[in-house]
Amino acid sequence: MRFLMIHKLDESRPEAWNPSPEFQAAMGELMGEYAESGVLLAAEGVTQSKDGAMVRKTDGGGVTVTDGPFTEAREVIGGFALVNVDSREQALELAERFASLFDEVSVEVRRVAEFEDLPQG
Template identity: 55%
Template structure:
């Protein structure tokens, strides 16, 4: 099974914009271990929300794009990992281990929809 782990961080925290060399080294070793063990499929961090945009479609069909930063949220997505795990419990345990790298973080774990999860075509 594949799971998406999105981590949210307080974008105003200094360590988010300027991580220490020790943190970068620790995360690098962690990621390499998961690659070597076949857990990690992909992982990326994202730039601050001030460099992003939010696109919304209203019920009337109108589509609007708003430039960042996204001040209405306290925490923003800082990146994601796509992992292999046996089940939800194993994915949550992976998220716990990943969270241990950070000072304060929130990680959302979601199972990826596989083709066989979809209903058969009529």
């Protein structure tokens, strides 16, 4: 089963976007371990929302584009990891180990919907 682990950071905390060398080393070690064990499919960090944009389509409306930063959001996506594991419990264990590297973070764990999960009609 594939799971997407999305970590969210408080964008107002400068250290969230300027990790220490010690943090980078610890994260590199953990991601290396995940890769060597074969569970890691992909993992990346993303830039701050000030560098991004939001594209939104509303029902009956047009498409709008809003440049960042997104001041209405306290927590923003800081990055993701895509893992392939045997169970939800294993994905949660990986997410807990990942979260333990941060002072403050939330990690959303979502199962990736596979084609066979879709209703067959």
